[in-house]
Amino acid sequence: MTELKVHPELAQTVRFIPTLPFHRTWFVKVVQSLQRIWPSAKGAEGITIDTCALSNASIRVYQPTGVHCGAALLWMHGGGLVSGRAAQDDTLCSAYARELGLIVVSVDYRLAPAQPFPAALNDCHEAWQWLVASADRFGIDPARIALSGQSAGGGLAASLAQRLTDEGDGTPACVALFCPMLDDRTSTNMALDPLNHKIWNNRSNRACWSAYLQQSPGGAQVAPYAVPARREDLSGLPKTWIGIGDIDLFYQECLAYAQRLCQFDVECSLYVVSGAPHAFETIAPRAQVTRKLFAANFRFLQQSLGLPTVERE
Numbered sequence: 001m002t003e004l005k006v007h008p009e010l011a012q013t014v015r016f017i018p019t020l021p022f023h024r025t026w027f028v029k030v031v032q033s034l035q036r037i038w039p040s041a042k043g044a045e046g047i048t049i050d051t052c053a054l055s056n057a058s059i060r061v062y063q064p065t066g067v068h069c070g071a072a073l074l075w076m077h078g079g080g081l082v083s084g085r086a087a088q089d090d091t092l093c094s095a096y097a098r099e100l101g102l103i104v105v106s107v108d109y110r111l112a113p114a115q116p117f118p119a120a121l122n123d124c125h126e127a128w129q130w131l132v133a134s135a136d137r138f139g140i141d142p143a144r145i146a147l148s149g150q151s152a153g154g155g156l157a158a159s160l161a162q163r164l165t166d167e168g169d170g171t172p173a174c175v176a177l178f179c180p181m182l183d184d185r186t187s188t189n190m191a192l193d194p195l196n197h198k199i200w201n202n203r204s205n206r207a208c209w210s211a212y213l214q215q216s217p218g219g220a221q222v223a224p225y226a227v228p229a230r231r232e233d234l235s236g237l238p239k240t241w242i243g244i245g246d247i248d249l250f251y252q253e254c255l256a257y258a259q260r261l262c263q264f265d266v267e268c269s270l271y272v273v274s275g276a277p278h279a280f281e282t283i284a285p286r287a288q289v290t291r292k293l294f295a296a297n298f299r300f301l302q303q304s305l306g307l308p309t310v311e312r313e
Contacts (some may be wrong), residue, residue, distance in 0.1 A: 004247040007275030009287045014198050017283055020033055022080050029210075031083045032111065042095040054130065057123035060086045063138070064098040064288060065068040069101035071144035071173075071305040074131055076124055076160075078151030078279065080181070080200070082112050082210035089150075091262035100298065105131050105136050109156070113211035117226045120212075124160050132170050144305045147238075149174045151200070151279060152208075152248075154180025158228035158240075158257075165236050174304035175240045176297055179278055183229035184209040184254040188218035197249040198277035206251060229257050239267040241300040243293050245276025271296045 004015050020290045021027045059283040062251045065169045075093055077084045086106040109123035128147075154177035161175045186192070187206035195202070209217035213226060222230050240261055244254045254270070261268040273280070275291050281290045302309050 001254075004198075004245065005206065005275055006198070006277060007245075007273065007280075007289060009289050010276060010280055010284050013284045013287070017198060019196065019198055019201050020204065022082065023207035026128050027149075028100060028113075035085050036090075044090070044098070046098045047094045049090065049094070052130070054123060054126050056119070056149070057110055057126070058108045059088075059127050060090075060093070060106045060108065062090075062093045063226065064097050064101055064103075067101065067259040068097075068103055068139070069305075069307050070139055070141050071101075071146070071303070071307060072105065072131060072135075072138070072140045073146045074105055074124070074128055074157075074160075074172075075106040075154045076149030076153030077106065078149070078153045078181075078282075079111070079177075080204060081152045081155075081212040082208050084111070084152070089290075095245070099239060100301060101309075102301075103131075103140055112208070113214075115214050116214045117223065120156055121159055121163070121225055123155050126161060128160065128164065128170070142170055142307065144173050144175060145170075146174045146301060146305060148176040148178075148214075149180070150178040150282070152181045153179055154242075155182050155228055158182060159225045161189070161238055161240075162228060162231055163225050165238070172238045174204055174300070175238050176300060177240065177242045177254075178249050178281060178297075179244050179250055180228075180242065180254060180257075181205075181250060182227070182257050184213065184217035184222070184227045185229075186249065186253050194248065194288055195249075197247070199283070200249055202249060202277040208268060210281070220291065229253055234261050234264040234266055237266045239304060241269045241271065241273045241297065243273070243297060245273045245280055248278045249277065267298060269296075 031247040048063050072183040086108040097104045147157040192202040258268045258270040
């Protein structure tokens, strides 16, 4: 395997992090089984956490115990579309609620391969509808709701933004994506297989896109909203922020998506961290490069949602 140069602040942590074999069916089954017993926080300092059922999934709702700002964020977790739970992001979602005064809703969407596309996207869409319908109850302005997510969740957030734009039934104020999984065609580039992409490599990427799409990735046709980077017309989409490391497998597809958004006159900010692998913000939350990433993310949300400016340490 060809090693990629990791940022010095991240090297010590990343050295002990394995590349997870999501291309192995047995591994996906083990991970999904373990996640069923994932401990869920009942609350955090200054935050209450509640769970609500949807038609086929559920959501976790994070509320500040004090005054909130009248805006909200709909969050989608990562996991390659085949794993993950909303509860895994309790710390991050609680931080958004506490530090920005947001109501945060995190979607526990259905997973492939048992529930392939469009199950996960439909769950995220229903969560959006639930949040908009609950705006009066929570004191939220429906025009001040952001979409956000990490990795597979970032891809779902991008797809949901496209679907909502087409439907015209409420438009997100903005979209914030961490290392989003945007393009199935990346996985067809076999030259990427020998590269030692930490956390998420191309073999896992290919297997998970196959599980989600129920067909080999990179085919001539995919269903609308299944692969956000495949959309031809990006005009009219909400302003977007993308945070990504330049040794992340998804770096080139994120760069291309950001460039295309700008070509279609969609305001887009691309924040690139040199030497940062996939999901580094999760595995090294105390690193200075991670703090700077979230500071940029917070500024984007503050500006887009009309929030008071509070710098994150």
